[in-house]
Amino acid sequence: MDILRIKPVFKEVLWGGRRLHTDFGYDIPSDHTGECWAVSAHPDGECVIDGGEYDGVLLSKLWDEHRELFGNYDSDRFPLLTKIIDANDDLSIQVHPDDSYAAVHENGSLGKMECWYIIDCDEDASIIIGHNAKTKEELKEMIDNDRWDELIRRVSVKKGDFFQIDPGTVHAIKAGTLILETQQSSDITYRLYDYGRLQNGKPRELHIEKSLDVIDVPFVEKRAFENSDSDSWLKLLYSCKYYSVWKGDLSGSFELPQEMEKYPFIICSIISGEAEMNGEKLKKGDHFIIPAGMGKAVFNGNAEMILSSPINIA
Numbered sequence: 001m002d003i004l005r006i007k008p009v010f011k012e013v014l015w016g017g018r019r020l021h022t023d024f025g026y027d028i029p030s031d032h033t034g035e036c037w038a039v040s041a042h043p044d045g046e047c048v049i050d051g052g053e054y055d056g057v058l059l060s061k062l063w064d065e066h067r068e069l070f071g072n073y074d075s076d077r078f079p080l081l082t083k084i085i086d087a088n089d090d091l092s093i094q095v096h097p098d099d100s101y102a103a104v105h106e107n108g109s110l111g112k113m114e115c116w117y118i119i120d121c122d123e124d125a126s127i128i129i130g131h132n133a134k135t136k137e138e139l140k141e142m143i144d145n146d147r148w149d150e151l152i153r154r155v156s157v158k159k160g161d162f163f164q165i166d167p168g169t170v171h172a173i174k175a176g177t178l179i180l181e182t183q184q185s186s187d188i189t190y191r192l193y194d195y196g197r198l199q200n201g202k203p204r205e206l207h208i209e210k211s212l213d214v215i216d217v218p219f220v221e222k223r224a225f226e227n228s229d230s231d232s233w234l235k236l237l238y239s240c241k242y243y244s245v246w247k248g249d250l251s252g253s254f255e256l257p258q259e260m261e262k263y264p265f266i267i268c269s270i271i272s273g274e275a276e277m278n279g280e281k282l283k284k285g286d287h288f289i290i291p292a293g294m295g296k297a298v299f300n301g302n303a304e305m306i307l308s309s310p311i312n313i314a
Helices: 059-065 099-105 136-144 208-214 258-262
Strands: 004-007 009-017 033-039 080-087 093-095 114-121 126-131 152-156 162-165 171-173 177-184 190-193 234-239 244-255 266-277 280-283 287-290 298-309
Touching: 009 080, 033 266, 033 287, 080 266, 080 298, 093 208, 099 208, 114 234, 114 244, 126 162, 136 208, 162 234, 177 266, 177 298, 190 208
Parallel strands: none
Antiparallel strands: 004 287, 009 033, 033 080, 080 177, 093 171, 093 190, 114 162, 114 177, 126 152, 126 171, 234 244, 244 298, 266 280, 266 287, 266 298
């Protein structure tokens, strides 16, 4: 059984740049390309299989018709979405709903839990995670009176940092960061503040009321796990009810841990270097799925990678 290579989909956005081309070699549509939907079966950006027996088949179609490749995982849709995000400018300050709110208010969509691995960033880069309001009333008052500098919580970042973003968390990626995002398969975002920017001569839509509905008050920070097995090439970054995410630092020849052979499937993104897996050549910018039943997965080479699976091992 072979890996399922995925052909990415690219999104042009107000805040995008060129790093998806200069850093990863992708053929991007413009100088304002901000998102690589690397592994997606979401209707807003569907990927296809790139090569092999299922070449050209939509990931969603493969999910529906060959669930055995995904360990017969019980979900009405492919559960995860992997992106690479190039923030050439600041993204809007935003928040995502959870499953229950999105199901009612967004036509049955999933909510959006996500996490970020900082692939690279400027020396003085920062992101926004969380807020400083103590009550819902204080939150509304600060928003109504444009007290953004007091409200939002800025965090300095460096290459290799990891952040978990629960639904209800105020957040924003800022300029000068290149991020790999693992998230639920959802495209629901409530925009809270957009720096007064114009798109096609008009301000972009804000979603203040829905944002106020879903923002958690007070903010509680989520930390990445401290992995006790410091000698392993594969480190668990975070695990929750929607996904587990690992960072792999490959230097030589290593196998995936045997217990991972039992996972329904594993998504893998090569973020630097080159490698082989069971004889398949892999390079920076490649994204693929290790399907169920593949058995032993042996990696050789020098590469960094992010892996994820829709399971909770915490």
